Amino acid sequence: MSNASAQVVASDRSNESGYRAFRLGKFELSRDEYFVTIRWPAKGQMRSHQMSADAFLRACMRDVAWNFFYGWVNFDHVVGTRNHYGQVDLYAGSFNGVMKEAGVDYTERFDAEHIMATFKAILRDWVNEGFDPFAAPVETGTAFGTKHGENIGAIERVRVQTRRMPGLPGDSPLRDDLPVNRAFADVPQDEPEIVAEPGFEGELHAFSLFKYLSRSDVTWNPSVTAVCRASLACPTTEEYILPVFHGNDRVEWFIQLSDEIVWDVADKNTGAPRARVTMRAGDVAAMPADIRHQGYSRKRSMLYVWENVTPDLPQRYERGELSPYPVDF
Numbered sequence: 001m002s003n004a005s006a007q008v009v010a011s012d013r014s015n016e017s018g019y020r021a022f023r024l025g026k027f028e029l030s031r032d033e034y035f036v037t038i039r040w041p042a043k044g045q046m047r048s049h050q051m052s053a054d055a056f057l058r059a060c061m062r063d064v065a066w067n068f069f070y071g072w073v074n075f076d077h078v079v080g081t082r083n084h085y086g087q088v089d090l091y092a093g094s095f096n097g098v099m100k101e102a103g104v105d106y107t108e109r110f111d112a113e114h115i116m117a118t119f120k121a122i123l124r125d126w127v128n129e130g131f132d133p134f135a136a137p138v139e140t141g142t143a144f145g146t147k148h149g150e151n152i153g154a155i156e157r158v159r160v161q162t163r164r165m166p167g168l169p170g171d172s173p174l175r176d177d178l179p180v181n182r183a184f185a186d187v188p189q190d191e192p193e194i195v196a197e198p199g200f201e202g203e204l205h206a207f208s209l210f211k212y213l214s215r216s217d218v219t220w221n222p223s224v225t226a227v228c229r230a231s232l233a234c235p236t237t238e239e240y241i242l243p244v245f246h247g248n249d250r251v252e253w254f255i256q257l258s259d260e261i262v263w264d265v266a267d268k269n270t271g272a273p274r275a276r277v278t279m280r281a282g283d284v285a286a287m288p289a290d291i292r293h294q295g296y297s298r299k300r301s302m303l304y305v306w307e308n309v310t311p312d313l314p315q316r317y318e319r320g321e322l323s324p325y326p327v328d329f
Helices: 053-065 097-102 112-126 209-214 313-318
Strands: 022-024 027-031 035-042 045-052 072-074 079-083 087-092 106-111 226-228 231-233 236-241 245-247 252-256 260-267 273-280 284-287 291-308
Touching: 022 112, 035 053, 035 087, 035 106, 045 053, 053 072, 053 112, 079 245, 087 112, 106 112, 252 273, 260 284
Parallel strands: none
Antiparallel strands: 022 027, 027 035, 035 045, 072 079, 072 245, 079 087, 087 106, 226 231, 231 291, 236 291, 245 291, 252 284, 252 291, 260 273, 260 291
């Protein structure tokens, strides 16, 4: 058992629901047949917040798979995490304007390994047989009910970490062993023909990105498909609702490759609405560094996400050295 796993604090199983409850610092997390309850101290009392169990598990799954991603992962308008890259905040109400003003918010910082081990333990215990928190709702079972079985394979998928490009020798595979998703049955499955000049064989590579995405077995989970120093191409397929409001700590670029996504955009700190953006195939958008956003995709669609992972970028935005917008009009 790792040191982080040894730090996980869990109760015995509830006689009523069969689930364990967990403690993370001063936070208390428990679930029943329908809801997850999060409790924290503020103003001399224990405060509480409830989320639907499926919504919590889908959000927690992203936090684990994304390694807390960059910036803020808001599970909803109250609870979420902020990545400090090595340490992670768990907060309740800290980025909710009303709760912050009322003084009932609470934030506690943890070593990343500690909070990751606790979140993984929660998923292992609270995800039942037949439910996949990475799948679209019509492609999986229910998250509800008393404890019944588990789905370890679904929650321990490893996010694809391509080193340069899928299909290169020694790099990530091209998903040929995965089925084409039902929404992409019309996507051609041909791979490009590569003809190199003599002497350059093995130095050129290409693959069909549309074919690759049509075989994605998860939703709202970017896969790295091209790496050039600090520039990452991270396309993904989206269906139903992005389970979190992602709060940016840098500018994030989107290119809509197929179909349509509607984005709700809000202030990063307070959650106050800022905009609603409808992106259709061919549209390009830059999500500023000072917002949070959540997307809705009625039909499974393809989205190309470009990420700049320059190490000191979050600090430069935080200090105001960079405008939160890529361009001022």
